[in-house]
Amino acid sequence: MLMLAWRNIIRNARRSLITVAAVSLGLAALLFLWGFNDGVHNSMMRNLQQVIIGSIQIHKAGFFKSPKLSCDIRRPDDIRHAIASYVDISSWRLRTFALAAGDETSEGLVLLGMDPAQEKKVTRIAGKVSRGRFLSENDTTSCVLGLTTARNLGVSLGDDVVFLSEDRFGSLAADKFRLIGIIDSGEMGIDRGLAIVPLAYIQSWLSMEGRYSEVVLQTSRESLEALTAELRARLEPMGYEVLRWYDMYPVMRQWVDLENGFYYIFLGIVLLIVAAGIMNTVLMSMLDRIREFGVMMALGCSKSRLAGMVVSESLMLAIIGIIIGTTIGLLLVAWFHHAGIDLSSQMDTIQRFYINTLIRTEIDTDHLLNTVLSVLLAASAASLVPVWRVMLLQPVEAIHHV
Amino acid sequence: MNASDNGTASMEGWDSPLIQARDLSRHFHSSQVEVVALDGVNFDLQHGAFSVLAGRSGSGKTTLLNILGTLDMPDAGALNISGRDVLKLSTAERADFRLMHMGFIFQAYNLIRVLSARENVAYVLQLRGVARDERLRIADTWLAEVGLEGLESRRPDQLSGGQQQRVAVARALASEPDIVLADEPTANLDSHTGEALMQLMRALNEKRGTTFLIASHDPVAMDAGKELLMMEDGRIVEQHRQ
Ligand SMILES: Nc1ncnc2c1ncn2[C@@H]1O[C@H](COP(=O)(O)OP(=O)(O)OP(=O)(O)O)[C@@H](O)[C@H]1O
Ligand SMILES: [Mg+2]
Numbered sequence: 041m042l043m044l045a046w047r048n049i050i051r052n053a054r055r056s057l058i059t060v061a062a063v064s065l066g067l068a069a070l071l072f073l074w075g076f077n078d079g080v081h082n083s084m085m086r087n088l089q090q091v092i093i094g095s096i097q098i099h100k101a102g103f104f105k106s107p108k109l110s111c112d113i114r115r116p117d118d119i120r121h122a123i124a125s126y127v128d129i130s131s132w133r134l135r136t137f138a139l140a141a142g143d144e145t146s147e148g149l150v151l152l153g154m155d156p157a158q159e160k161k162v163t164r165i166a167g168k169v170s171r172g173r174f175l176s177e178n179d180t181t182s183c184v185l186g187l188t189t190a191r192n193l194g195v196s197l198g199d200d201v202v203f204l205s206e207d208r209f210g211s212l213a214a215d216k217f218r219l220i221g222i223i224d225s226g227e228m229g230i231d232r233g234l235a236i237v238p239l240a241y242i243q244s245w246l247s248m249e250g251r252y253s254e255v256v257l258q259t260s261r262e263s264l265e266a267l268t269a270e271l272r273a274r275l276e277p278m279g280y281e282v283l284r285w286y287d288m289y290p291v292m293r294q295w296v297d298l299e300n301g302f303y304y305i306f307l308g309i310v311l312l313i314v315a316a317g318i319m320n321t322v323l324m325s326m327l328d329r330i331r332e333f334g335v336m337m338a339l340g341c342s343k344s345r346l347a348g349m350v351v352s353e354s355l356m357l358a359i360i361g362i363i364i365g366t367t368i369g370l371l372l373v374a375w376f377h378h379a380g381i382d383l384s385s386q387m388d389t390i391q392r393f394y395i396n397t398l399i400r401t402e403i404d405t406d407h408l409l410n411t412v413l414s415v416l417l418a419a420s421a422a423s424l425v426p427v428w429r430v431m432l433l434q435p436v437e438a439i440h441h442v
Numbered sequence: 443m444n445a446s447d448n449g450t451a452s453m454e455g456w457d458s459p460l461i462q463a464r465d466l467s468r469h470f471h472s473s474q475v476e477v478v479a480l481d482g483v484n485f486d487l488q489h490g491a492f493s494v495l496a497g498r499s500g501s502g503k504t505t506l507l508n509i510l511g512t513l514d515m516p517d518a519g520a521l522n523i524s525g526r527d528v529l530k531l532s533t534a535e536r537a538d539f540r541l542m543h544m545g546f547i548f549q550a551y552n553l554i555r556v557l558s559a560r561e562n563v564a565y566v567l568q569l570r571g572v573a574r575d576e577r578l579r580i581a582d583t584w585l586a587e588v589g590l591e592g593l594e595s596r597r598p599d600q601l602s603g604g605q606q607q608r609v610a611v612a613r614a615l616a617s618e619p620d621i622v623l624a625d626e627p628t629a630n631l632d633s634h635t636g637e638a639l640m641q642l643m644r645a646l647n648e649k650r651g652t653t654f655l656i657a658s659h660d661p662v663a664m665d666a667g668k669e670l671l672m673m674e675d676g677r678i679v680e681q682h683r684q
Contacts, residue, residue: 044554044556044557047556047557048556051555051556329555331551332551332554332555335546335548335551335552335553335554336554336565337513337537338511338513338540338546338548339540339541339546339565339566339569339613340537340538340539340540340541340542340544340566340569341537341541341569342534342537342538343533343534343537345569435513435514436508436513436514439513439548
């Protein structure tokens with residue numbers, strides 16, 4: 041029966057080739073577009089995690105909603121033990137609010153205490169300093185500011201900035217920090233309202249020795265969910281919260297989901313075209329053979345068997361198209377993964393901090409599978425009309441069909 | 443010879459003839475007129491018969507053959523083939539009945555275009571579930587029997603009309619059916635080829651005992667029949683041996 045279906049496909053080679061070509065081109069184009077889309081999205085999401093916020097942050101429960109200095113991690117060993125079996129590196133930070141006063145004005149900002157050695161292993165924030173340098177081990181009263189904040193305060197490299205904050209006991213603390221580095225990222229949350237200072241120094245300054253606000257971990261996308269679940273199981277009962285990057289920064293995730301949604305709509309349109317093409321081919325080749333179908337029915341071939349043959353023809357066309365299309369699509373994705381697509385001329389790098397100008401295509405497994413399965417499903421759906429025609433066929437009319 | 447009008451006449455005890463047709467009628471409702479294609483057909487066909495169903499165009503030969511072949515259903519009457527009340531069968535059961543009991547030869551374009559002569563003959567055996575090697579072997583035997591040795595691998599479009607009809611004969615016989623129904627098998631052939639085809643079928647009838655019912659208004663075909671059934675206006679008006 042399959043042999044018969046196959047022979048019918050090659051009998052009308054031209055028609056079949058056009059259909060297969062349409063399916064493969066459609067699929068290859070879809071896969072390439074997914075590759076571009078996923079390449080941009082995934083690098084964006086990776087960048088977001090790697091620049092400063094990490095994949096996972098652990099805080100005292102409630103800290104993310106209301107980040108108060110008093111909502112701190114007092115028993116770091118709880119967390120060290122919990123994470124030890126999963127990750128070797130983590131960045132331990134202290135976060136509080138401060139008022140920064142420059143020569144001209146003052147501005148409220150987040151004061152983030154970082155251990156420079158640790159931080160360099162976990163995030164890439166150090167590399168984002170565009171003027172001056174990042175903190176180093178021996179720094180004490182040094183700070184790194186975003187460009188906007190530095191401008192607002194009217195300070196430049198080497199100037200002093202005064203930070204006013206409260207220590208653990210609520211007493212006013214004030215100190216002078218020298219501006220040693222400026223980050224010009226184009227990203228509002230970093231360029232404005234953020235001051236990075238040495239962890240050890242502000243811990244003692246704010247009477248927070250041995251206490252932390254956030255622990256930052258990096259993990260791969262594949263292990264993110266499992267790791268979060270395991271850490272939550274261990275740490276939540278102890279009064280900690282374990283947040284994924286998108287729990288903290290949902291906008292990018294929502295944006296990615298929205299864009300993927302548009303891709304799925306586009307996929308639907310392409311599938312309709314593919315389905316129409318296959319249906320047309322199978323229906324035409326069927327109409328060519330009405331008489332032959334009549335003879336086959338007369339010989340005792342059941343309608344379900346005939347229908348099976350028609351479905352096989354659709355599926356064979358689809359599967360050949362899928363094999364070719366997937367091969368071409370994945371080759372394109374692989375090629376542009378290595379070669380990259382350089383969009384630096386199209387893109388203002390300063391404004392698109394998280395997007396690489398060299399897009400490396402990659403495709404998510406679920407997008408690949410969904411797309412391929414959808415094409416297969418569309419092909420099956422496309423064979424329903426010819427099958428329905430077969431079911432209505434009367435042997436006598438079919439035999440005398442001209 | 444009395445069957446009830448609703449076509450559910452009792453067939454019990456009628457086990458001797460191969461085909462028993464009682465009061466078969468078939469009407470067609472065209473746009474305005476109602477055509478009575480069969481108007482109470484009664485006849486028996488014995489095992490081993492080689493009968494020609496003759497009659498002028500429009501007399502109802504094809505309609506009758508379609509009903510005998512379980513491809514079409516009568517409006518009324520009773521029909522028993524090989525001891526089975528075939529009018530009681532479902533669509534799927536009729537397909538199966540044809541597969542197990544009947545062979546068909548049509549006027550032309552009998553063959554599946556994409557299959558070779560051998561595969562065309564083997565096709566019915568495949569439907570019956572005969573293993574591949576076995577069915578191809580049987581197919582070759584039958585092709586040799588109808589004089590097509592050496593042409594087994596040809597596709598239908600590489601065969602002449604007469605050769606194609608011979609393949610159809612081989613296919614009809616390969617499954618060793620109770621009866622072969624042929625509708626105008628010689629109509630597209632020249633009289634020489636037509637006569638040869640009739641002689642081939644008659645020889646097979648004599649050698650194998652296969653029953654043939656051949657609808658034709660071709661004088662060549664009529665001459666070859668051992669028995670003649672004459673149709674006129676949807677009835678069988680005459681049945682005689684010749
Ligand atoms: N599907 C149909 N719809 C309407 N009328 C039909 C149909 N099939 C057959 N008829 C009519 O029934 C009558 C018998 O037709 P049938 O085809 O059985 O004749 P036939 O003896 O086979 O003729 P021929 O020798 O030309 O093949 C004709 O009047 C024909 O027009
Ligand atoms: Mg006819």
